[in-house]
Amino acid sequence: MTVPEAITIDGPASSGKSTVGAILARDLNYLYFDTGVMYRAVTLGVLQSNISMLEESRITTLAEKVVIDIKPPSKEDTRQYDVLLNGVDVTWKIRTREVDQHVSQVSAYAGVRKAMTFQQRQIGLRGKVVMVGRDIGTIVLPEAKLKIYLDASAEVRAMRRYQELINRGEQASYENILAGLRKRDEIDSTRKIAPLKPAEDAVIIDTDQMTVQEVVERIKAEIR
Ligand code: DC
Secondary structure, three states: OOOOOEEEEEOOOOOOHHHHHHHHHHHHOOEEEEOHHHHHHHHHHHHHOOOOOOOHHHHHHHHHHOOEEEEOOOOOOOOOOEEEEOOEEOOOHHHOHHHHHHHHHHOOOHHHHHHHHHHHHHHHHOOOEEEEEOOHHHHHOOOOOEEEEEEOOHHHHHHHHHHHHHHOOOOOOHHHHHHHHHHHHHHHHHOOOOOOOOOOOOEEEEOOOOOHHHHHHHHHHHHO
């Protein structure tokens, strides 16, 4: 089978993009690149600098200056990769509730998107990459030959996220998770620049009734 040089996977929060993207990349021997990590790292940088979430110009300057690196995992603690923010390991710090709460707001700023999109495109153009995010098929790599859009109802996504946290031994409330997801969906899909939506030529997969492996197989069928 001829594998497209770049495969894009977009979709709402907790639609399974990261899990599916990572497995697919491993099976194809491609680079796996989760672009949400970059917006999360910028958001963490904003929180650490005590900049208000409303200060768009300071946040934009920060986004233009920060150095975000994604490297092979240095520890065996279930991480898929290391995320470095200005050289410091922030792999788990970008997954906190605080970052979850603010990342959609930060990623809606035009200057932040411009800085991140530029870097993402450079990586995408090198090829052999499975790139995951919200606007990869529409804005970052519109020339990609295979574009996937993973969808699932908010309830199913919230339940998956809830199970994930419980399995990790963390406290979780299904209702709070559902409310948080709905809020992020709303901001991500109604923002002015690069809103979450399927590319016109995207293959849309509704994963409500599907297992991770079934989704991976479905994408491989598209490749064939
Ligand atoms: O996929 P995630 O939940 O880690 O993404 C975090 C946030 O980053 C998400 O709420 C919106 C933003 N994001 C984006 O705007 N564009 C992308 N390509 C990836 C993520």
